[in-house]
Amino acid sequence: MHQFIYRYHKAIILCAAILSALSIFFACRLKLDLSLFSLLPSDEPEVQRFFEVTENIGFQSLLITIIEVDANSEPDIIYDLIDSLAHRYQQSDMIEAVDYKNSNKALFDMFHTLLPYAPQLLKQEDLNSLAQRLSHEQIQQKISDNRRMLMTPFGIAGKEMVFQDPLGIGGLLLSSLTLPGNIIQKNNQNEYYGTEDRRTYFLFLKPIKPPQDIAFSKMLMQELSHIERSVLSEYAEELGDLRRQITFHHTGGHPIAVSDEALTKFDIKVTLLTSVAGVLLLFFLTFRTLKILLFVSIPLLLSLLW
Numbered sequence: 001m002h003q004f005i006y007r008y009h010k011a012i013i014l015c016a017a018i019l020s021a022l023s024i025f026f027a028c029r030l031k032l033d034l035s036l037f038s039l040l041p042s043d044e045p046e047v048q049r050f051f052e053v054t055e056n057i058g059f060q061s062l063l064i065t066i067i068e069v070d071a072n073s074e075p076d077i078i079y080d081l082i083d084s085l086a087h088r089y090q091q092s093d094m095i096e097a098v099d100y101k102n103s104n105k106a107l108f109d110m111f112h113t114l115l116p117y118a119p120q121l122l123k124q125e126d127l128n129s130l131a132q133r134l135s136h137e138q139i140q141q142k143i144s145d146n147r148r149m150l151m152t153p154f155g156i157a158g159k160e161m162v163f164q165d166p167l168g169i170g171g172l173l174l175s176s177l178t179l180p181g182n183i184i185q186k187n188n189q190n191e192y193y194g195t196e197d198r199r200t201y202f203l204f205l206k207p208i209k210p211p212q213d214i215a216f217s218k219m220l221m222q223e224l225s226h227i228e229r230s231v232l233s234e235y236a237e238e239l240g241d242l243r244r245q246i247t248f249h250h251t252g253g254h255p256i257a258v259s260d261e262a263l264t265k266f267d268i269k270v271t272l273l274t275s276v277a278g279v280l281l282l283f284f285l286t287f288r289t290l291k292i293l294l295f296v297s298i299p300l301l302l303s304l305l306w
Contacts, residue, residue, distance in 0.1 A: 016302060023305045032214070032261050061211050061253030065089075065203040065224070070245035075198060077238050081231060081246075082192060082201055088227045089205060094220050100203040101191045126172045133169055142167055211253030214261050221258055224250065276300060 005012060040047045067085075069078050082100060089098045122130060132138055146162045164170070194201035209216040228248045236243055276297075283296045 020302060020305055027305070032264055061207075063205040063207055063220070063224075063250060063252040063254045065205060066249040066251065067201040067203070068247045068249070069199055069201070070242050071197070071199055073239070073242050073245070077235065078198075078201070079192065081235050081239075082203070084234065085228065085231045086203055088231060089203065089224075092223055092227065094207055094209075094216070094223055095205050096208050097206040098203060099206075100193055100201070102193060122172060130169060130172055133167060133172075139167065205252075207254060211257040214257060217254040217257045220254055221250065224248075272304070276304070 040050070042048070042051075065085075067082065086098045086100050089095050119127060119130070133142070143166075146166060150159060150162065192201055193203070207216075207220055211217050225248075232239075232243060232246065239246070279300060280293050280297055283292050284290070
């Protein structure tokens with residue numbers, strides 16, 4: 001064997017170089033698949049039903065933007081900044097919807113105020129429909145529908161709706177009333193999602209793709225960062241030195257997926273380097289010469305690469 005290697009050593013080195021180049025090319029094309037669907041056993045009946053549900057109703061995840069401001073900031077300027085930021089978010093092709101105002105609070109308050117008097121306010125056809133919905137069969141059916149909806153991925157979002165109107169009679173009441181145009185107050189700090197001290201505000205974003213799409217999640221986070229820097233630049237003059245006190249944070253499936261992928265890649269690199277270093281250290285302690293590291297490291301690195 002050693003005579004064969006000595007005779008064809010140039011060809012062996014050339015073949016090893018070509019194979020290593022191909023290995024580097026294909027290794028660079030490897031992607032981490034952190035999708036939940038890839039981790040679940042697809043042959044299980046429960047998993048197959050879960051796939052069917054998500055295929056029918058979609059599999060979305062909210063992305064939450066958290067804005068922290070200085071206590072000395074003028075509320076009106078901050079509200080304008082939040083409105084501008086939400087508008088820029090909505091203009092993005094990567095975001096389907098943005099929710100940052102509690103615009104339905106007055107509507108829910110009116111609904112609960114008028115609910116005890118609903119039979120006196122309903123039209124005759126709506127009154128007949130109310131009687132049907134309050135029947136034993138309809139109540140049982142509505143309970144089953146609520147349970148089925150709460151067990152879907154959108155159950156968390158629908159929990160408040162079920163809590164407010166478990167029998168689904170709100171539509172009958174609202175259809176019989178003519179709502180005044182100014183029922184929802186504008187320019188009120190209470191309509192913005194935030195803490196009582198007016199130092200933290202929240203925007204709930206609905207991206208067009210789920211966080212399992214890592215490439216999309218990366219582009220989305222870069223897009224959000226660009227929008228936020230742009231909006232801050234627009235209000236640089238109004239905010240002055242307080243601009244430095246405004247910070248943006250993100251949470252939800254998309255930033256977590258991006259962070260998990262970066263952390264996983266970092267762990268892979270650390271594991272690879274420490275493993276190679278450990279093997280080389282073991283050989284050095286055994287043979288007590290640096291020359292052995294050259295003979296060991298080259299085949300070791302090639303084997304790992306291949």
